Every structure is written in structure tokens, then in C-alpha cells.
Amino acid sequence: MRASTRLLRAVLLAAAALASSLLPQSASADTLPEQADGVVDYRITVTLDAGKKQLQGRERITWRNPSAEPVAELWFHLYLNAFQNTNSTFMRESGGQLRGAEIASDGWGWINVDTLKLADGTDLRPTFHFQSPDDHNADDRTVASVRLPAAVKPGETVTLDVDFTAQLPRIFARTGYSGDYFLVGQWFPKLGVYEPAGMRGRETSGWNCHQFHADSEFYADFGRYRVEFTVPARFVVGATGQRVDRRDNGNGTTTYVYEQANVHDFAWTAFPGFVEVKRRFESAREVSSQEYAAAARLLDRPLDQMRLRDVEVTLLMQPEHMAQLDRHVRAVMLSLKSFGLSYGYYPHPTLTVVDPPFGGAGSGGMEYPTFITGGTSALLNFRPFTHINAPEEVVVHEFGHQYFQGMLASNEFEEAWLDEGINSYATGRVMEEAFGPDATLISFLGWRFGGRDLIRLEYTANALLNAIKQPAWTYSEPGAYTFNSYMRPELMLRTLEHHLGPQLMARAMRTYAERWRFRHPSTEDFLATMSEATGKDLRPLLGPVLYRGDILDYELGTVTSTPTRPAAGYFDTPKGRTLTTQDEADAKAAAGNHAPQFDTAVIVRCREDNVWPVEIAFKFEGKPAERVWWDGSTRWKRFEFHRPEKLEWVDIDPERRLELDVDWLGNARRVEPDRRAAVRLTSRWLLVMQQILTWVGL
Numbered sequence: 001m002r003a004s005t006r007l008l009r010a011v012l013l014a015a016a017a018l019a020s021s022l023l024p025q026s027a028s029a030d031t032l033p034e035q036a037d038g039v040v041d042y043r044i045t046v047t048l049d050a051g052k053k054q055l056q057g058r059e060r061i062t063w064r065n066p067s068a069e070p071v072a073e074l075w076f077h078l079y080l081n082a083f084q085n086t087n088s089t090f091m092r093e094s095g096g097q098l099r100g101a102e103i104a105s106d107g108w109g110w111i112n113v114d115t116l117k118l119a120d121g122t123d124l125r126p127t128f129h130f131q132s133p134d135d136h137n138a139d140d141r142t143v144a145s146v147r148l149p150a151a152v153k154p155g156e157t158v159t160l161d162v163d164f165t166a167q168l169p170r171i172f173a174r175t176g177y178s179g180d181y182f183l184v185g186q187w188f189p190k191l192g193v194y195e196p197a198g199m200r201g202r203e204t205s206g207w208n209c210h211q212f213h214a215d216s217e218f219y220a221d222f223g224r225y226r227v228e229f230t231v232p233a234r235f236v237v238g239a240t241g242q243r244v245d246r247r248d249n250g251n252g253t254t255t256y257v258y259e260q261a262n263v264h265d266f267a268w269t270a271f272p273g274f275v276e277v278k279r280r281f282e283s284a285r286e287v288s289s290q291e292y293a294a295a296a297r298l299l300d301r302p303l304d305q306m307r308l309r310d311v312e313v314t315l316l317m318q319p320e321h322m323a324q325l326d327r328h329v330r331a332v333m334l335s336l337k338s339f340g341l342s343y344g345y346y347p348h349p350t351l352t353v354v355d356p357p358f359g360g361a362g363s364g365g366m367e368y369p370t371f372i373t374g375g376t377s378a379l380l381n382f383r384p385f386t387h388i389n390a391p392e393e394v395v396v397h398e399f400g401h402q403y404f405q406g407m408l409a410s411n412e413f414e415e416a417w418l419d420e421g422i423n424s425y426a427t428g429r430v431m432e433e434a435f436g437p438d439a440t441l442i443s444f445l446g447w448r449f450g451g452r453d454l455i456r457l458e459y460t461a462n463a464l465l466n467a468i469k470q471p472a473w474t475y476s477e478p479g480a481y482t483f484n485s486y487m488r489p490e491l492m493l494r495t496l497e498h499h500l501g502p503q504l505m506a507r508a509m510r511t512y513a514e515r516w517r518f519r520h521p522s523t524e525d526f527l528a529t530m531s532e533a534t535g536k537d538l539r540p541l542l543g544p545v546l547y548r549g550d551i552l553d554y555e556l557g558t559v560t561s562t563p564t565r566p567a568a569g570y571f572d573t574p575k576g577r578t579l580t581t582q583d584e585a586d587a588k589a590a591a592g593n594h595a596p597q598f599d600t601a602v603i604v605r606c607r608e609d610n611v612w613p614v615e616i617a618f619k620f621e622g623k624p625a626e627r628v629w630w631d632g633s634t635r636w637k638r639f640e641f642h643r644p645e646k647l648e649w650v651d652i653d654p655e656r657r658l659e660l661d662v663d664w665l666g667n668a669r670r671v672e673p674d675r676r677a678a679v680r681l682t683s684r685w686l687l688v689m690q691q692i693l694t695w696v697g698l
């Protein structure tokens with residue numbers, strides 16, 4: 001370390017210490033927890049039959065009762081039964097497709113629990129029951145429970161031995177096989193979450209163990225995993241966690257052992273065609289001292305809290321995508337750095353990035369702890385498609401889930417936005433930093449297209465306005481889950497960032513990411529933490545969108561700017577009461593060379609009960625635009641002016657900072673069409689596109 005750097009560091013530390021002493025205690029009390037308070041321990045041995053596409057597994061599960069009362073039942077997920085037949089809840093809801101991929105007619109999957117015993121040998125199978133708490137679909141077999149002979153006391157543990165057989169589905173929804181490619185996710189009997197009273201607002205303790213739905217992802221407790229899997233020797237493999245052993249069995253198979261603590265899931269992959277590429281994220285090389293200092297300044301944290309850790313990165317690429325290797329590597333390094341500096345260091349020693357083959361695309365774009373899947377196409381090897389930033393976007397997004405799912409392990413069944421929505425917002429920030437705000441998706445021959453433009457288009461054209469927070473299977477119609485879990489929360493958080501300013505937003509998000517790291521935050525926890533960290537009660541702003549799905553839409557009502565007519569009628573003068581007709585008054589005013597005055601009235605309206613403060617720009621002829629804030633606390637407000645200039649135009653939220661505003665078309669108006677003046681109001685192509693979409697009725 002050079003002397004100048006040391007000096008800089010000392011100054012920054014002193015400044016940070018001073019600043020933090022001025023902050024409320026709670027805002028500076030957070031530091032990054034090293035590990036989760038583990039509840040589960042899984043030791044799984046599994047063999048892949050690559051021909052039959054089956055798994056033969058044995059697992060030892062140890063569960064600790066985290067609540068204050070005895071627990072006599074255990075609930076499990078058996079996710080693969082979603083693919084058993086058309087009667088499962090997943091298949092009924094999805095119609096056998098997800099994100100455009102469809103189930104193959106011979107592609108069914110299932111999982112059987114063959115034996116289920118306590119460690120002392122007590123057979124629990126006689127008490128085994130399928131459960132369908134969400135929809136009472138008796139044909140759904142994705143959740144099961146067993147009754148224990150003796151309740152597990154608070155803080156004590158129970159250990160189970162489970163044998164299972166699983167038929168993997170042909171990949172269309174995250175997991176399964178495509179030819180010789182296997183992405184093994186949601187694959188083992190897995191405990192639900194026993195939520196103690198008080199957790200996530202619960203009044204009484206109980207199991208949270210939802211069925212597998214078309215639109216839901218997952219929720220599980222933190223713990224330790226040790227998985228031994230045996231595959232044909234020719235396969236290249238990857239998995240959650242660190243490889244601790246590899247044994248050639250001498251019979252054409254190889255066994256791999258992986259371990260990881262502080263995670264809530266485990267996935268693995270096997271494919272003979274992978275090109276394995278190893279890279280190391282060396283924090284000392286990837287992050288400069290200036291970048292550390294800038295992050296510390298932005299977040300108002302000591303420099304030591306900014307430090308990132310080194311990570312072993314494994315990329316399992318398809319040979320036909322090797323032309324995009326550097327792009328994948330850059331996206332991984334960018335993610336480790338950007339998310340780490342914003343939300344705290346990535347805590348695990350490894351990260352594996354799987355690039356699925358063409359037929360396995362349904363497993364792409366997915367996140368598991370320390371293990372993500374990308375998504376690209378050989379088409380993007382060639383110009384002009386090389387200018388599409390899709391592979392980067394997928395990697396950044398899936399990596400982001402290491403935070404807003406891997407560590408802030410919210411209940412994706414019940415409040416998916418905490419994961420997908422916050423992660424979409426965070427992804428957008430990283431992509432904008434890397435590619436520029438208007439070119440996160442495409443930049444080619446001067447044509448730039450950003451993610452924000454895309455979601456704004458979708459927002460306006462197809463606003464499926466459900467409440468953001470609701471169970472994933474209760475949205476009104478197809479697409480409403482995605483819209484309200486990803487896009488709308490992203491717009492909401494971007495709007496919040498504009499409202500708070502980037503610095504306060506970054507600090508509050510950091511506090512949220514720290515305080516709930518290795519925990520299970522709820523929507524209320526998010527609101528409480530963000531309100532506390534910003535010193536503002538954010539519930540009035542965010543609550544209507546989160547809990548009711550209210551739309552925010554500012555628009556102009558009547559806009560008039562007319563010359564003030566001279567006064568007419570009877571007037572009391574020293575000579576007595578005299579009559580002046582309007583014509584006489586007009587003529588007198590015209591002859592008198594008086595500059596005309598204008599009466600201007602503008603009605604600004606807000607649909608529904610949103611109360612986002614808004615800026616309004618008024619442009620009078622020959623004058624610079626003037627800006628006025630309105631707190632939005634009433635349904636409408638009338639702005640009146642009496643002055644020599646005529647109003648030229650008015651524009652609500654001229655910078656378009658309220659990205660949550662569903663319709664920007666009604667925001668701006670010229671008082672009179674005037675082609676000589678700069679037509680800045682309609683120059684945004686987005687507004688034009690919005691109009692076109694409205695016309696064609698999309």
C-alpha cells in the first residue's frame with residue numbers, strides 16, 4: 001500500500017467515523033453477519049442413471065426446532081411430482097409450459113419416497129400423507145407430511161433417513177434432462193420452513209410449505225449441505241458449494257462430493273459436453289482503492305466494511321458459445337464487484353455458472369445458492385447480434401439472486417417481489433453502470449435500447465395492476481405474476497430512488513441487505529428497515545402499490561391561458577356611477593398601449609390514492625421554465641397565474657422520475673400548437689411508441 005493510499009484511507013476512516021457518530025444508532029449498528037443460524041443439515045448420496053434419467057438417492061436430514069413450542073409433524077416438498085401428470089397443480093396452472101417452453105409428451109417426472117425413518121429405525125411411512133394446503137387439489141403430490149412418535153422440543157433436533165427414487169422430467173421448467181445434459185434442481189425430499197410466531201408477521205408458529213405452483217419459486221431454511229453424486233465417468237459436473245472429493249469408482253462411474261454451509265438449496269449439473277473454465281475473482285485486482293473509497297463514501301461506511309473476498313469461479317460453457325466466454329466472464333466479475341460493493345461481500349468461496357445447451361434452455365436463467373444458469377444463443381456469436389447484451393443481463397440478474405434470494409431468503413411463494421422485484425431493480429443499476437442507462441439491452445449503429453424503456457412499454461401497454469405482494473398463484477391472469485413481481489416493483493424502486501436521491505437510497509438498501517442477510521425478510525420488514533434507514537415513513541408511498549395495486553397516474557385536466565379582459569360594467573367614480581361596456585373597455589385598453597395580462601389555470605390530477613410528491617414545469621412565453629413541487633396529497637390541484645406572459649406549455653414530472661406513473665401521455669400539454677417553438681414535449685420516442693401501442697390495442 002502506497003503512503004498516499006494510506007493517508008486517503010485514514011482520512012476516509014476519520015470522516016466515516018465522524019459521520020456515523022452523527023447518524024442514529026440503529027443505522028450504524030449493522031454489520032455483515034458471517035453466517036446463518038442454520039436450521040437444517042442435509043447429507044445426500046445420489047446416483048444418476050443417465051440412461052433412464054433417474055436418481056436413486058438416500059438422505060439424512062437433521063432438523064432443529066427453531067420455535068418455542070414442541071413440533072410433532074414434519075412437512076416436505078416433493079417438487080418433482082409437479083411433473084407427474086396433468087392433474088398436478090403445477091400442470092393445471094401452467095398448462096404444461098413455462099416461459100415459452102413446453103413439456104414433452106414423454107417428458108414426465110416424479111419422485112417417490114421409498115423409506116422414511118427416524119435415525120433409530122422407527123418407520124414414519126405409515127403416517128405419510130400428501131397435503132394440498134393451497135388449493136385442496138387431492139391429485140397434487142408436491143407436499144407431504146409425517147407425524148413423529150414424539151414431538152421435537154424447542155431447540156432440539158430430529159434426524160431422518162429417507163430413501164428416494166426420482167424420474168427427472170425432460171427439461172421445460174428449470175429442472176431435468178435434455179439428451180445427456182442434466183440440470184438437477186428441486187430434486188430431493190426437502191423440508192418446508194417451520195416459522196416461529198413473530199417471524200414474517202406470523203401470529204402462531206407453523207409450517208410454511210406450499211405446493212409447487214406454475215408461477216412460484218421457493219422458500220427454505222438455511223443450513224449445511226453435503227452431497228455425494230455418482231455419474232458416468234465421461235460427464236463434466238458442477239454443483240452448489242465446494243468440491244471436497246472426487247473418486248473414480250473403477251466401474252465407469254465417478255463420485256463427486258460437494259459441501260456448502262449457509263445455503264438453503266442445492267443444485268447440480270452433469271453433461272459430457274461442458275467446456276470447464278476456471279477463473280478467480282481476485283478482489284485486490286478487480287476493485288481499485290478508488291472504487292472502494294467511492295463505495296465507502298456513497299454508503300457512509302468504514303472502508304473495512306467494503307472489502308470483498310476472492311471467489312473461485314467455474315464456468316461450464318457449451319462449445320458453441322465459447323466465442324462469448326469473455327462476455328460471460330466479464331459479467332460475472334462485474335456482478336461480484338458491483339453487488340458486493342453495494343450490498344456486502346459475496347460470502348461463499350465458489351460460484352458456478354452453467355451455460356445450458358440449446359435443448360436445455362428451460363433450465364437457463366435460474367438461481368441456486370453459489371450456482372446459477374445463464375442463457376444465450378449461438379446466434380449472438382455473430383454481428384450484429386453481438387450487440388445484444390442478453391447473456392450479460394442474464395448472468396447479472398441470476399448472480400443478483402445470490403443476494404435477494406440466496407442470502408435475503410424471502411418467501412418466494414408468498415412475496416416473490418422481494419426477490420425478483422428488488423433483484424430486477426438491482427440488476428438494472430448494475431447494467432446501467434456498465435452499459436449506460438439507455439443501452440442496457442442493445443447499442444448498435446446509434447440505436448440504443450434500455451431495460452427501462454422495455455418495461456415502461458410493457459407497463460403502459462399491458463398494465464396488469466394487481467397488488468404486488470400476494471401469493472404467486474393468486475394473480476388475476478397470465479402475466480400478472482411476472483409483471484407485478486419483476487417489472488412493477490423495479491419501477492417502484494426506481495421511483496423511490498429518484499424520490500430519496502441515489503445516496504440515501506443506496507444507504508438504505510445496504511442497511512436492508514445487511515440486517516436481513518442470512519434471514520427471511522418479509523415485505524413489512526423491508527418497509528420498516530427502509531423507513532428507519534431513511535428517516536422517512538415510506539409506507540404511505542409504497543403501501544398502496546404493494547398491498548392494493550393502486551396505480552399512479554398524474555395527468556393534466558383543463559389548461560387555459562387567456563388574455564385578461566379589461567373590466568366592464570358599472571363603476572363608482574367621483575362623478576358617480578358610470579357604465580363601461582366590454583367593447584369600450586377593450587378599445588380603451590388597446591389604445592392605451594397597456595401590455596396584456598394573461599389568466600392561466602392548470603388542473604393537475606392524480607388517479608387513485610397515491611401520494612408521490614411531483615414536480616410540475618410551467619413554461620411561459622419568453623421565460624425559462626419554472627418548476628413547482630406539489631405533494632400530491634389531494635386528488636387534484638388548481639394552479640393559477642396572473643401575469644403578462646401567456647403559458648406555452650406545462651409538463652408534470654418533466655424528468656420522468658416517477659417511473660411508476662402508468663401513463664406519461666397525459667403529463668404534458670402545449671397550450672396552443674406552435675410549430676416554431678421547440679417541440680421538446682413529444683420528442684421522446686417512447687411517448688410516440690406508447691401512442692402507437694395504444695392505437696394498435698396491444
Ligand SMILES: [Zn+2]
Pocket residue numbers: 397398401420423
Ligand atoms: Zn430472477
